[in-house]
Amino acid sequence: MPAPRPVTVPAAPQRLTLDLARTALVVVDMQNDFCSPKGWLASIGLDVSGTDRLVASLAETVPALRAAGVPVVWLTWASRPDRANIPPNVLHAYDIAGEGGGVGSVLPGGRSPVLEEGSWGAALVEGLEPAAGDIHVTKQRMSGFFDTPLDSVLRNLRVDTVLFTGVNADQCVLATLTDAACLGYDAVLLEDGVATTSPEFCLRATLYNVERCFGFVARGADLVAAVRDSAAAPADRGVPARSRSSACTV
Template identity: 60%
Template sequence: MRRLGSTYANSWGATENSISLLRPERKPKPISVPSAPQTLTFDLARTAIIVIDMQNDFCHSDGWLASIGVDIAAARRPIKPLQTLLPILREHDVPVVWLNWGNRRDKLNLPPSVLHVYDPAGEDKGIGSPVGAADRKVLEDGSWNAAIVDELDVEAEDIHVSKYRMSGFWDTPLEGILRNLRVDTLLFAGVNSDQCVLSTLTDAGCLGYDCILLNDCAATTSPEFCEQATIYNVRQCYGFVATGSDLVKALRK
């Protein structure tokens, strides 16, 4: 019997004379990590990690945020823990989803409310605007600006999704991809933790996914109270907070 589907996990069995709608069974891979106030156990076999906006425009000294005077030190903080965590997750067959801004050159799917971000006076300093001596465009799909920072290795099997809002679920194929992966638990990492990470995590929680914010693998250039509020609200309303370092320790046992 052949498998019919874009992923093995979400495939039918097919022959010339029959179709089986039974999906392949997957052996659970339970793993436990510390979390407050309870230890958290989840199934690695039904888990993916979503890494959000670790892009040059946010995390590089020649990128957009740095060019408008934002201190990007915090945005670079997730790089080192992700360098350790992502290869280990791949070894355990956990899908890595890179969810990044990647805007159309004509910006036709971006409403004024999105363009207003970081450009409140309409001075052509925001998304899609030229930045730097090379006249690069902020977060434009295919540009250096929108590329993932060089310090993070991207593997051929990784999954890439471009987004156009704070949440990665609007006007993107993210939900369809996650359904085909047949995952229940989503690990969240990247920047900014109180903006695009939280917005995507909130929508994921509303869609019924089990959401875990990896606090040392996420950060924000916003004031500290924004990060504190994010952690509180994730724990209180949308999911759980753990660390990538604790997950690495558990995976190495």
């Protein structure tokens, strides 16, 4: 087992100490169809303008955590071309009138079938660059744990704590985080690493429920600062995580 590497960050509902040696970062659905002004959600009239802020934030957080040895998992939606494994309730998403504008459809003027594996829409949005050692997991449901190898990957990495970022905060991010909590992982939502095209009250409700029911809410910027401070500190300055009684340790 790797030696513990504890860092402490402000969080809700209380200050949090986590072990970088047992932590992974999951980036959810940062894809053209969800984030680009030329993608699926923008084409059906949803506001994706908050994605620019999010990409900039993740462009700082992801490399810093990767450099600290935290595994980075890119969790993305990639549907079969024949949509054979997608049930009606998923096809219904964002196609509430049932007029054929959902997953796998080709919209008027669209670049590619919506979220189809190998398509432009399913590719990561510009500004985010995976590294050679990063892990890619694809899904076809709101939760990244259903019918995917995500749980096996995290357990093989000996991960206890999962940091969640991406879109939409109240949909695929929350569904994946909820399943992580139910599976026994310590779940941390990075508030400055998520966004949604839903109304603002949906994001507020997500943050409320995560910090009260499913885990913790922290900020990627605070975590990056703590990681850098830890790397710069003398080796004998560290304090075992479980001795810090004022923090909740995961």
